[in-house]
Amino acid sequence: MSYNTSLPWTLESLDLDRIELDRVRHNEDLFFLLCSASFVESGSDLYTHNLVDHFAGDETLQTWLSQHWEHEELQHGRALAAYVRKVWPEFDWERGFKSFWDEYGAVCTADELEPSRGLELAARCVVETGTASLYRALNDITDEPVLKQLTNHIKSDEVRHFKHFYQHFRLYREKEGFGRYKVFRAILRRVNEIKSEDSDIALRHVFNQCYPQHKDNPAEFKRITGRAQALLRRNIPAEMTVKMLLKPLDLPPRLQDMVEKPLAKMAEKLFLN
Template sequence: MRWRVENIDFSRIDVQRAAANEDLMLLLCAASFVESGSDLYSHTLIDFFDGDDDFCAWLRDDWEAEELQHGRALKAYVGAVWPDFDWDASFAGFFAEYSRTCSREQLEKTRARELVARCVIETGTSSLYRTIGQCADEPVLAQIAERIHADEVHHYKIFYQAFKRYNQSERLGRYAVFRALLRRSLEIRNEDEEIAMRHVLAARYPGRVGDPQFSARRIERVSRMVMDSLPIDMSVKMMIKPLDLPARVQRGLLAATGWAVRPLSRFLFSR
């Protein structure tokens, strides 16, 4: 791993400054839940790519380990800023529900198509942590977000190279790749964040449990915060890269960013 959570000095957190941004803290806590449950999804992918020993070893030894470290870093940060928040109990409720959604049936029908979907997801997560870094006015969080963002970009590159390798035999045309990109980008507002945010809100505001309008308003505020700072050019370039388009066409798509970016503004860290 390129960094270790043990080397982050959480005692340097400006707790008052961090706590003042409640919406960002809600987002961080929800992200910590999804990241901390990522081993479920890695096991599903390892099963899907059974026989590709090198890739499965990377999924198990690198990708899963780094995703879980992201969860530990975010959990530690939340614990420092919200010491009264019962993270473990809230995560347990989240995990019991979330684990039922991590099944092989969620994956694409072929390996190349699933790797296209992986590129979409890593685009979303890398965009999310770049956004968190831009929204953070607390130095320790900015440091954590920068390191996680770098990891997610690295993961994107590995999945993209694997896609190119598998597509040598599957020979998906641009239309098939585009359909996989579009399908996954439209589905990126999957259950993951909705489940996580619901459990975070229930623990943070126990008096508002059972108030769906309150939850919807808070989630909408978090989504709007993300959209206002989303790195659009970076997101679109990563999203369309599997299409292998000529440079002129890429420039045209970069100018028409709405189709690629709007779904990323909400539910960015689905797995």
């Protein structure tokens, strides 16, 4: 199977000169969220290569990862970085990203992947759920037209990526024959890892550059970045997030209805302090 490597949208389609600066320039919480997201997305080629190696022999999935998914993820990083540079030009994005990459590149290894290919695909569904929820929340938070356009593009990409990983998860579930309990454990593991592996590291490097005088002050870090994370939690699309998180469990409809509301709290865990 071959894939069209053309992108569903391009950075050039965003008119950064139309950004209404007065709607975003003063919002430090939004700056922290956008800049940290731009760091993580810009490092996506590393975990793409980890996944390509993990699925050696599965040419269909490897081709989609390397020729389709990676290009879209890297475009997310480029577009977010371009937006941050335009709105907050005093922030040295390259310096911040290098600092982030030096740490993140060392911890983002193949050892963190699930040993089972099918369970790793369930875990990927969790990651795509988190990113889709993040950009949906950012889209709801802002009223700046260019940022709304950008976050809507990325959110749509992430939902589509989720569907693709889920389709391959179902194929591997049949091959490997694991049950719901193992899938549930894999989902929980990845939910608990998201903060420490990605967003927390990225937020810390944004903070360290903005507040070098507080670089080794965890209380000040929590106070300032905690506001941004609280803003995000208040806008998480809980219903969408829970439905996506539960999908790999393939629960009977009645059970799905019973657990959706109690598990709405699970959505917050993706972005806890």
